[in-house]
Amino acid sequence: QKEVEQDPGPLSVPEGAIVSLNCTYSNSAFQYFMWYRQYSRKGPELLMYTYSSGNKEDGRFTAQVDKSSKYISLFIRDSQPSDSATYLCAMSSTGSARQLTFGSGTQLTVLP
Amino acid sequence: GAGVSQSPSNKVTEKGKDVELRCDPISGHTALYWYRQSLGQGLEFLIYFQGNSAPDKSGLPSDRFSAERTGGSVSTLTIQRTQQEDSAVYLCASSLADRGHGYTFGSGTRLTVV
Numbered sequence: 001q002k003e004v005e006q007d008p009g010p011l012s013v014p015e016g017a018i019v020s021l022n023c024t025y026s027n028s029a030f031q032y033f034m035w036y037r038q039y040s041r042k043g044p045e046l047l048m049y050t051y052s053s054g055n056k057e058d059g060r061f062t063a064q065v066d067k068s069s070k071y072i073s074l075f076i077r078d079s080q081p082s083d084s085a086t087y088l089c090a091m092s093s094t095g096s097a098r099q100l101t102f103g104s105g106t107q108l109t110v111l112p
Numbered sequence: 113g114a115g116v117s118q119s120p121s122n123k124v125t126e127k128g129k130d131v132e133l134r135c136d137p138i139s140g141h142t143a144l145y146w147y148r149q150s151l152g153q154g155l156e157f158l159i160y161f162q163g164n165s166a167p168d169k170s171g172l173p174s175d176r177f178s179a180e181r182t183g184g185s186v187s188t189l190t191i192q193r194t195q196q197e198d199s200a201v202y203l204c205a206s207s208l209a210d211r212g213h214g215y216t217f218g219s220g221t222r223l224t225v226v
Contacts, residue, residue, distance in 0.1 A: 008152065043116070043203050043217025044155070088154065096210050097145060098168055102154030 003027050006089055006103030015112050019076040023089035023103045026070065030091040030101075033065050035074045038086045038105065047087075048074065079110045114138075116218035118204050124224045125194055133189040133221045137206030145207075145215065146179060146189050150200040158202075161187060162210060194225045 006023045013019055021035075031052050036044035048063040050056045050072075056063045062075040072091070076083055089103040117136040125131050137144050146158040157171040161181040172178070176194075181187040191198055201222050207215035 004154065006154075041121075041222075042219050043205070045217065090155075097143070097205070097207065097215055098157055098160045098171075098210065100155075100157070104152055104154045 001026065002104075004089065004091060004101050004103045007106055008104055010107040010109060012109045012111060013079055015079060015081060015110055017079050017110070019079050019083070019108060019110075021074040021076075021087050021089075021106050021108070023072050023091075024070055025072075025091060025101075027091075027093065027101070028067075028070065029093035030070075031067075032092045032095055033063070033072050034090040034100070035061075035063055036088040036090060038088060040085075044088055081110050081112045084109045116204055116206050116216050118202075118218035118221050120221060121219065122222045122224075124226060127196060127225055128193055130190065130192045131194055131223065133191075133202050133223070135187045135189070135204030135206075135218060137185065137187070137204070138216060139185075141206035141208055141216075142184065143207045143210050143215070144181060144187050145205045146187070147203045147205065148173075148200045149203055149220070155203065158189070160210070191223075194223075196225050199223055199225045 004025045033050045035048040038044040053067045060077045064073045086105040088105045090100045092099045119134045142163045144161040147155040159179045160168040176192045179189045201220040203220045205215045205217045
């Protein structure tokens with residue numbers, strides 16, 4: 001079993017929909033949680049960063065961490081065609097980039 | 113430069129040949145990382161450079177893989193005697209410090225071994 005599980009999709013939604021992307025993990029020591037967006041043939045770019053449990057909001061994006069359930073989510077409100085990309089979750093027990101464990105990514109398509 | 117630059121963007125090579133992949137980090141970034149992204153897999157850490165310190169090579173999958181960083185700037189990842197399982201996207205990232213939320217990725221080199 002992988003340390004981080006992420007549904008690969010593909011996920012296809014109409015423009016304006018609310019999108020929910022999720023990851024589950026098994027390592028209870030994880031306390032730094034990140035979401036990256038990766039456009040086709042580009043490198044990942046950081047979307048959201050959360051330390052420990054709770055919610056964090058940035059514009060149309062909301063990240064949630066539930067450490068008791070070992071479950072993290074990324075919500076996208078009013079989804080746009082420009083949100084079409086692969087979304088990767090990543091997490092670690094320290095802040096070190098060397099020790100990040102990535103999910104395999106969920107491919108999202110927002111249809112106009 | 114404005115971002116992390118990687119070259120070539122695509123590389124097709126024959127099994128058994130050696131390849132070199134290049135990374136130009138953001139100017140002033142002392143930390144540099146190489147990752148591998150295989151189809152349907154998450155990013156796999158390969159190697160980390162920080163300033164003049166000895167590199168962290170703990171993620172290199174075999175002794176066919178090596179990397180160097182000259183003058184604290186440009187880095188080259190070398191894969192010797194390439195195998196088909198080496199086919200992947202090789203991503204480089206740089207940052208000011210070793211923080212998972214503070215680094216910038218390049219667009220990667222897509223390596224295909226035939």
